[in-house]
Amino acid sequence: QVQLVESGGGLVQPGGxxxxxxxxxxxxxxxxxxxxxxxxxxxxxxxxxxIAAAGGxxxxxxxxxxxxxxxxxxxxxxxxxxxxSLKPEDTAVYYCRAQISRTTYWGQGTQVTVSS
Numbered sequence: 001q002v003q004l005v006e007s008g009g010g011l012v013q014p015g016g017x018x019x020x021x022x023x024x025x026x027x028x029x030x031x032x033x034x035x036x037x038x039x040x041x042x043x044x045x046x047x048x049x050x051i052a053a054a055g056g057x058x059x060x061x062x063x064x065x066x067x068x069x070x071x072x073x074x075x076x077x078x079x080x081x082x083x084x085s086l087k088p089e090d091t092a093v094y095y096c097r098a099q100i101s102r103t104t105y106w107g108q109g110t111q112v113t114v115s116s
């Protein structure tokens with residue numbers, strides 16, 4: 001079965017960096033686009049970044065463009081989100097998402113807290 005497992009979240013000071021990982025299993029990882037979403041308390045889940053199957057095409061939310069970098073290693077079936085210059089408003093639970101045919105799969109999420 002499809003599994004998405006995120007890791008790498010934590011508490012970081014403003015201006016700091018974190019790298020999130022999403023390990024995928026149970027499907028042919030290298031033929032599907034993947035994405036990162038986040039959900040802050042009291043807010044709707046929002047797209048952070050997306051990456052095409054081969055990794056050549058990426059999309060970012062305006063709020064993270066220039067600070068976050070999405071990437072993937074198809075050989076290891078892992079997707080990453082490098083987050084630099086973190087701000088308090090980046091605080092949220094970050095989710096890995098895969099859209100396979102008509103079904104959307106989510107990981108369990110990893111908490112990112114940006115605070116001094």
